[in-house]
Amino acid sequence: MLAITQNAFGGPEVLQVAEVDRPRPGPGEVLVRVAATSVNAADWKVRAGLISALGDPPLTLGLDVSGVVDELGPGVERFAVGDPVYGMVFGGANAEYVMAQASTLAPIPRSVDFVQAAALPTAALTAWQSLAALGAGQRLLVHAAAGGVGHLAVQIARHRGAFVAGTARAANHEYLRSLGADEVIDYTAVDFGTAVRDVDIVLDLVGGEYGSRSVRVLRPDGRLIDAQGSDAESDPRYERFYVEPSGVSLREITTMVERGHLRAMIDQVLPLPEIAKAHRISESGRVRGKIVLVAWNPPA
Known part of the structure; x- marks a missing residue:
C-alpha cells in the first residue's frame, strides 16, 4: 500500500510517498481503508523531532482517520466490514490503510461526509x-x-x-x-x-x-x-492535559454533530501527496479550523 513516510526528522521536505506493507489486524483491532485524514499541530511537531510520541524514524504520521472498515481482527463485534467509521489513532493515518483499536472508533455522523469527519477526531x-x-x-x-x-x-x-x-x-x-x-x-x-x-x-x-x-x-x-x-x-x-482516543467520547461528539450543535470548519482540502504543503500551512499558525487530506482512491 502507499503511505507518507519519513526517514529522518526535519522540515516538510522529509515527507515522501512510499510503498509499505499493508498491516493485518490483531485481536481487538480494525483495519480501516482511509478516505481522509487531517493535520494537527502534533503532526508537524513529531515530523520535526520536537516531540517523540511515535519514536524514531522511519515512521508514518497521521492522528485522524475517516474511512471504511476493511478487515476485522479477532474478537471485534461492534463493527462490520464496510462500515463507515472515524477516530483518532497514534500515527499511521497518512496512508491507504491504517490500523486502529476498535474501542477508539465510532460510526461516522450521518450528517457529514468523510472530509468533515476527518477534521473532527483529535481536535474534537x-x-x-x-x-x-x-x-x-x-x-x-x-x-x-x-x-x-x-x-x-x-x-x-x-x-x-x-x-x-x-x-x-x-x-x-x-x-x-x-x-x-x-x-x-x-x-x-x-x-x-x-x-x-x-x-x-x-x-x-x-x-x-x-x-x-x-x-x-x-x-x-x-x-x-x-x-x-x-x-x-x-x-x-x-x-x-493530554487527549486520549475514545470511541465512547466520539459517540457523544457524534450526537452533537447530528443535532447541529457542532461542526468542524475546513480551511483547505488537499490530496494526501501534498502533505508537505499542508504542514507548511499548519506551521504558519494562520489556519482557521482544519486542513483535511484526501487519500488515494478513497472509498465512496
Missing part, C-alpha cells in the same frame, strides 16, 4: 475531554479560539451554557461570534489580561508564557488547562 476529543468539567454559567477563556481545537471548544462550551471568551486575530472575530463566542479579544492589539477576568477555566492552546499570563485572569478556585506546555506549572491551578 481534545476540546470535549479538556472541558469535561465546564458547566452552565461558568466563564471560559480559549486561547487560539479560531484554530482546530479552539473553534470546536467554543461551540461545545456555548452549547453547555458557558460564557465564552476567546483570543484571535481581528479577521476571525466575526467568525467566532457566529460560533457562539460572547467576547473576542485581538491578542495582537490588546493584552487579554486586561480584557477579561474572573475566569473559571482557561483552555490554553498556545502555551509558553501564555500560562503565567493566564493564571492572572483566573478566579482563586479556577483552572488553567494547558494542552501545549507552559510556564505556569508551579501554580496549583495548573493542569497539563
Whole structure:
C-alpha cells in the first residue's frame, strides 16, 4: 500500500510517498481503508523531532482517520466490514490503510461526509475531554479560539451554557461570534489580561508564557488547562492535559454533530501527496479550523 513516510526528522521536505506493507489486524483491532485524514499541530511537531510520541524514524504520521472498515481482527463485534467509521489513532493515518483499536472508533455522523469527519477526531476529543468539567454559567477563556481545537471548544462550551471568551486575530472575530463566542479579544492589539477576568477555566492552546499570563485572569478556585506546555506549572491551578482516543467520547461528539450543535470548519482540502504543503500551512499558525487530506482512491 502507499503511505507518507519519513526517514529522518526535519522540515516538510522529509515527507515522501512510499510503498509499505499493508498491516493485518490483531485481536481487538480494525483495519480501516482511509478516505481522509487531517493535520494537527502534533503532526508537524513529531515530523520535526520536537516531540517523540511515535519514536524514531522511519515512521508514518497521521492522528485522524475517516474511512471504511476493511478487515476485522479477532474478537471485534461492534463493527462490520464496510462500515463507515472515524477516530483518532497514534500515527499511521497518512496512508491507504491504517490500523486502529476498535474501542477508539465510532460510526461516522450521518450528517457529514468523510472530509468533515476527518477534521473532527483529535481536535474534537481534545476540546470535549479538556472541558469535561465546564458547566452552565461558568466563564471560559480559549486561547487560539479560531484554530482546530479552539473553534470546536467554543461551540461545545456555548452549547453547555458557558460564557465564552476567546483570543484571535481581528479577521476571525466575526467568525467566532457566529460560533457562539460572547467576547473576542485581538491578542495582537490588546493584552487579554486586561480584557477579561474572573475566569473559571482557561483552555490554553498556545502555551509558553501564555500560562503565567493566564493564571492572572483566573478566579482563586479556577483552572488553567494547558494542552501545549507552559510556564505556569508551579501554580496549583495548573493542569497539563493530554487527549486520549475514545470511541465512547466520539459517540457523544457524534450526537452533537447530528443535532447541529457542532461542526468542524475546513480551511483547505488537499490530496494526501501534498502533505508537505499542508504542514507548511499548519506551521504558519494562520489556519482557521482544519486542513483535511484526501487519500488515494478513497472509498465512496
